[in-house]
Amino acid sequence: MHGEYKIPGGKLVVADIETHGDGADAAVSGAVISGDFFLEPPEALPAMNASLVGLPATASVADMTAALTRAAGPGAQLIGFSPEAVAIAVRRALGHATSWHDHTFDVIHDVPREPHLQMALDDVIAKEVGAGRRGPALRIWEWERNTVVIGSFQSVRNEIDPEGAAAHHITVTRRVSGGGAMFIQPGNTITYSLYVPTSLVEGLSFEQSYAFLDDWVLGALRELGIHATYVPLNDIASPAGKIAGAAQKRYTSGAVLHHVTMAYDIDADAMLQVLRIGREKLSDKGTKSANKRVDPLRSQTGMTREAIIESFLGHFASHYTTVAGAVTDAEVEKAHVLVGQRFSTPEWINVVP
Template structure:
């Protein structure tokens, strides 16, 4: 008699220069041993990737999960890839950013090969990604004169409000991000840059990450960290108030008109890299959304888009967190960083991966933040100081209470 017990298997794959995707499947391993064929009872896809969608971001993700659950296994690797590619192609208004059918297939195969008795003759190896490709540091010098001129022209024409914000709790920060993004989309808020001040330590996970695979939740709480899930994709943020510099840009979609998703990340960080350069700090882009020095990662960014709709101008949020200093031992107690995530970064651990800004400056975190903001008028002359008005703060708190304070929201990819 075959046991009815289900077992969970998980596989991961990182696209070199891109993002990580994980596939977790539940199935009965006894079926392969006795019948040689089965199907997945439940599938979950998660990771630090991004999705841009005109409607619900989760639609394409759920469709891919259903397709995997409908596959009769074993099936050749190439056939799985073809079926997932077909699903992606059906969603014309959704864009997977940092992953593709190839990497999802490889993550699935890596999960299935842990199943006792799973036939290895279905694995052809043609899809395996290279792990010898290291993320290269890019600077503005790597772009053509036309590209850099275009970046500076966009910034030069931007009427930008700069907000040196007050301290806020983690869920309030995320709620305010959403409130300000929606206000720009309605045409009620001018383009704005907000410098965050954290009121307490936090771990902020990306929209599509698995909470318990990314965070040691009990240990995080023991150490006084609030764990929240934000509305944008990307990876987990480890934030201690006096050790990070965090900012958000709220911009009309027209600011990035004609640019692909990766170039949009670069465009939004131009002010930051020019400011760091002015202050004698060496930094550039690595991958699609990280800021790094030649010695390691300094920070990372994430975006969320609201497409143009009737009565809406379209808007996007770009937020970034930089490590000024870091307690790396505490970080590895709180975050569960996959080996797959650092395999193409020429480092042996998550601790070695970080190169905080204090190693390149004698300025305090506060001084460095103010100095960076002071360089903004050099590329955005129409910059002016502003504040978060009371109505916006109330809307942010309401959104925080509705979504980002919710245990269900934080624990689940819903």
């Protein structure tokens, strides 16, 4: 059985695994780990292979990582990979985790929708993936109006200046994921959501899964000439400034919602009038001005928003199996029900006052 794991910003780890026994009695009988990583001393690799033999085929990433770490020894230098990365590749080989190439992704460039409906659709589509009623998908959003999207744990009064919001005709909505506030002006942002089964991030921590699910868009940005990097926990940045922020929710039904908002262009003055960005947050980012925290894609590429989106989708399709998709009428109907029951209600929007 064959499994692979490409570490974001690191190397490819490949696991070729043999097992004996059936069901709960199945165990690893042979293991060959390979890849384009570096390892000193090289004798550590056979020891790591041997450490996997005899482990139950159901062994967790944590258990495998512990065995591999002991086998490598305290003096080993693993460069470009880690025992945990090996364990993830092994779990994939054993069929407990999946890779990008195990899936066909619906690619959806959606129509403009009002903010509360966007929040509800994210929830509905993720749950449809978790229930197995649709495959994984990438959805590009279009916004119908000026919006601030706050994280599920943020305080409305701490984040939003009501006078500024009124002056700029802002609709405030709350998403199901955590993270910070996103200032949206139609045509000035690029927002996308990934809806994937949890098997794709099996064995990854939240922080690792952010980097893993954002890795493709870093490649897309580099194709546009932007040296983009992932900045833990959930930012995408370039030497010129922050480009995007991500947020994520894992559902017990077996799905992950990962969504990202990028600045294509930005009215920084309007943003500062609407968002109450605290001094503590600015100082943590090493800057005195919120105006300088974000550097939009338009100024870095000179390209239209439409051309950047087309380039992103082309990059995604060149790396993974994709088909043209759409939000279904049934999903929109479910989302409208949720808007009325939850996402547009004062109780939800002000759940943290």
